[in-house]
Amino acid sequence: xxxxxxxxxxxxxxxxxTTDFKMQNTHILIVDHNDISNxxxxxxxxxxxxxxxxxxxxKEAVRLYQEHPYDIVFMDSLSASDMDGVEAVNGIRGLSxxxxxxxxxxxxxxxxxxxxxRTRIKAFQVELFLLKPVNYFQIxxxxxxxxxxxxx
Numbered sequence: 001x002x003x004x005x006x007x008x009x010x011x012x013x014x015x016x017x018t019t020d021f022k023m024q025n026t027h028i029l030i031v032d033h034n035d036i037s038n039x040x041x042x043x044x045x046x047x048x049x050x051x052x053x054x055x056x057x058x059k060e061a062v063r064l065y066q067e068h069p070y071d072i073v074f075m076d077s078l079s080a081s082d083m084d085g086v087e088a089v090n091g092i093r094g095l096s097x098x099x100x101x102x103x104x105x106x107x108x109x110x111x112x113x114x115x116x117x118r119t120r121i122k123a124f125q126v127e128l129f130l131l132k133p134v135n136y137f138q139i140x141x142x143x144x145x146x147x148x149x150x151x152x
Contacts, residue, residue: 019140022049022152026143027068030054031061031088032076032107037132041074044139049152058083062091065099071147073104074134075126077117086120093124103146107132 038054045052055061077085106129108114
């Protein structure tokens, strides 16, 4: 079930919280035009045994989404892309019932356009956001809270 708390990824670790876990049968989509961000996120997901695909544009994200079911989509604003992040989310939401309910996490940078992206993307039921650069702990919190049934 989707946790609508926007600050979930910024929670402080509780004494009982651990990031030492692995996932099973988990497939995510990273959508970002930045090669460094994509590489960093792929390495983090590898540590959790999560399969990740990377789309460097909105059109590529929609195409990949049509081909594969994903547990989570991590979406950047894609401001310099053929289809920005909001348009890509709208495209995913319109593809199927699964797309309408897809857990999508917005990834925002600390720049003036980030506020606009966050406001626009919320209209498409995106309620979780990560401030870039994304770190291991943030991903652990999202995986543990949102995909609890897939933890080994």
